[in-house]
Amino acid sequence: MRAVIPYKKTKAKSRLSSVLTREEREDFVETMLMDVVSTISSAGIENINILTTPSNGIPDELDVNVAISEHGLNEAINSYLEKISEPVLIIMADLPLVKPQHITEIINSKQDVVIVPGKGGGTNILYIKNPEQFTVKYHGSSFLTHCNTANKNLLTVKIYDSFLASTDIDEPQDMVEILLHGQGLARIYIEKKFEIDESRGRLKLKYQ
Amino acid sequence: MRAVIPYKKTKAKSRLSSVLTREEREDFVETMLMDVVSTISSAGIENINILTTPSNGIPDELDVNVAISEHGLNEAINSYLEKISEPVLIIMADLPLVKPQHITEIINSKQDVVIVPGKGGGTNILYIKNPEQFTVKYHGSSFLTHCNTANKNLLTVKIYDSFLASTDIDEPQDMVEILLHGQGLARIYIEKKFEIDESRGRLKLKYQ
Numbered sequence: 001m002r003a004v005i006p007y008k009k010t011k012a013k014s015r016l017s018s019v020l021t022r023e024e025r026e027d028f029v030e031t032m033l034m035d036v037v038s039t040i041s042s043a044g045i046e047n048i049n050i051l052t053t054p055s056n057g058i059p060d061e062l063d064v065n066v067a068i069s070e071h072g073l074n075e076a077i078n079s080y081l082e083k084i085s086e087p088v089l090i091i092m093a094d095l096p097l098v099k100p101q102h103i104t105e106i107i108n109s110k111q112d113v114v115i116v117p118g119k120g121g122g123t124n125i126l127y128i129k130n131p132e133q134f135t136v137k138y139h140g141s142s143f144l145t146h147c148n149t150a151n152k153n154l155l156t157v158k159i160y161d162s163f164l165a166s167t168d169i170d171e172p173q174d175m176v177e178i179l180l181h182g183q184g185l186a187r188i189y190i191e192k193k194f195e196i197d198e199s200r201g202r203l204k205l206k207y208q
Numbered sequence: 209m210r211a212v213i214p215y216k217k218t219k220a221k222s223r224l225s226s227v228l229t230r231e232e233r234e235d236f237v238e239t240m241l242m243d244v245v246s247t248i249s250s251a252g253i254e255n256i257n258i259l260t261t262p263s264n265g266i267p268d269e270l271d272v273n274v275a276i277s278e279h280g281l282n283e284a285i286n287s288y289l290e291k292i293s294e295p296v297l298i299i300m301a302d303l304p305l306v307k308p309q310h311i312t313e314i315i316n317s318k319q320d321v322v323i324v325p326g327k328g329g330g331t332n333i334l335y336i337k338n339p340e341q342f343t344v345k346y347h348g349s350s351f352l353t354h355c356n357t358a359n360k361n362l363l364t365v366k367i368y369d370s371f372l373a374s375t376d377i378d379e380p381q382d383m384v385e386i387l388l389h390g391q392g393l394a395r396i397y398i399e400k401k402f403e404i405d406e407s408r409g410r411l412k413l414k415y416q
Contacts, residue, residue: 015409117371120381120410121388140406143388163325166371170409173328180329180351198348201223201378202328 001107002047003040003089004080005064006073007033009056013094019172019194019205028189030059032169035096035184037062043103045089051076073138081131090126090136092118096178096186097164098125105160112155117143118168125165130155176203209315210255211248211297212288213272214281215241217264221302227380227402227413236397238267240377243304243392245270251311253297259284281346289339298334298344300326304386304394305372306333313368320363325351326376333373338363384411 011022012029020028033050040048041063048064058066069076077090089107091098106114106127113134116125123142128134133153137145150157167177169186178190180203197206219230220237228236241258248256249271256272266274277284285298297315299306314322314335321342324333331350336342341361345353358365375385377394386398388411405414 117388118410120384120412121404121406122410141388141404141411161371162369163371163374164369176328180325180349196329196349202326202330203349204328 001087004049007052033093042100094169111158113150114158116160209295212257215260241301250308302377319366321358324368
């Protein structure tokens with residue numbers, strides 16, 4: 001079994017531009033990537049592949065394989081899936097709240113496919129036992145798309161229900177969850193710049 | 209064991225006012241309440257109490273006890289907790305995605321206190337085995353407050369990790385999750401008025 005992490009650093013996370021500069025966002029996505037790699041590794045997955053484009057550097061200290069593709073996200077992943085014949089965990093790089101226990105539960109599921117929805121219809125983690133039977137389609141309502149793809153191919157599906165694993169970090173409001181529930185490098189990064197604003201409704205980010 | 213649902217209908221959910229009129233919001237919160245009562249009931253809890261103020265009517269068809277209090281949320285609940293000597297599940301009325309299985313797992317936990325965080329630091333569900341040892345403080349960072357209260361009282365705590373149970377419906381973006389993951393009356397209500405907008409980033413609500 002192996003894990004693959006699609007990764008984009010350059011100009012990443014534009015929806016965080018109201019609270020982080022471009023350079024800060026690039027640092028921050030690298031930090032989250034390191035948390036995700038650490039989590040997967042702690043769950044015992046040794047074969048970790050980062051799927052990226054030539055312009056996105058990967059920190060040298062990470063014990064991972066780097067697969068370079070010039071293609072867009074979907075084409076790159078589907079091309080990757082075609083070449084492998086073992087179970088694969090596709091996990092996004094912006095999930096610093098995921099814990100090793102989540103990964104262990106997901107990869108030990110009985111079902112053919114496990115889907116962890118993201119907020120607003122995305123797919124945060126996708127575990128596929130037989131990659132040759134599956135093609136991905138990220139962006140838009142990918143959660144529903146991936147459920148439908150599995151159903152059409154008569155594959156059993158588990159929707160994995162976890163607040164921590166469903167919290168992908170795309171918007172400033174999501175960063176609050178790191179301050180509340182996070183533990184890794186991403187939390188340390190956020191704590192240096194922000195604190196919690198309790199003024200009204202849900203907690204918000206406040207500059208220190 | 210018993211469950212208590214704090215409930216406010218009149219002028220409820222002001223943060224949904226960009227997509228629902230006041231009357232629609234009042235209908236919608238009643239719909240969500242009915243889903244929550246149905247879920248708790250399906251989980252086998254027979255003693256269900258709705259804690260509300262005199263101005264908020266409860267649908268006659270609900271098989272619940274109604275406790276009226278003139279006080280604010282925290283005072284009303286703490287006054288309620290003082291009078292009981294059995295385990296209690298305090299569950300918010302805006303959780304239409306919660307399933308009976310969540311409730312069953314929560315009330316069968318070994319820990320003294322189980323907390324289901326809401327988005328942005330709230331407390332969606334709070335299970336307390338010995339209510340006389342606990343006082344609540346909702347609003348603001350109530351998740352952290354309740355964790356601290358339990359720790360100070362040397363009570364064991366479980367943070368229950370569920371995307372569905374952590375999704376409280378306060379903002380239009382949350383209603384998208386009902387269209388994606390919901391099953392009950394709240395979904396039927398939302399489906400009549402809205403559909404999914406896939407234009408960019410996370411899915412959004414779109415008027416039909």
